Amino acid sequence: MKDTKIEWATHTFNPWIGCTKVSPGCANCYAEEMDRRRFSKTLGTGSHWGPGAPRHRTSEANWKQPIKWDREESRMMVGHAEFVANRRPRVFCASLADWLDDEVPIEWLADLLDLIRLTPNLDWLLVTKRPRNWR
DSSP: SSOSTTTTSSEOOOOOEEBBOSGGGGGHHHHHHHHHIIHHHHHTSOOBTTTTOOOOOOHHHHHHHHHHHHHHHHHHHOOOOOOHTTTOOEEEEOBBOTTTTTTSHHHHHHHHHHHHHHHTTSSEEEEEEEGGGGG
């Protein structure tokens, strides 16, 4: 989503929706509640939460958004490098999932990492409760 209301991010990008709770901090997960109330009805696929629940990969159009943001940023940098250096866009990634979820196909993760590589003008904020999966 472009221009998020989250004060410490410029954009949000959800590569997929869904997760499995792994800690007490997950007890009141806003993303699970949002999925149940909004996305499951819209997508018609049921819940995307819990072990074995299918994760929902977001649309190709959604995946093209960070490329567009990066391109816009690149254009702004021309002739304004000192200004732009102080305001790099921050992308909060996977606010409706965990980007290192055990149940996401490895190909999806590879696609996400490739997207991050292709957008050098964006600072990606990657939060996880599964740092062990990074290896």
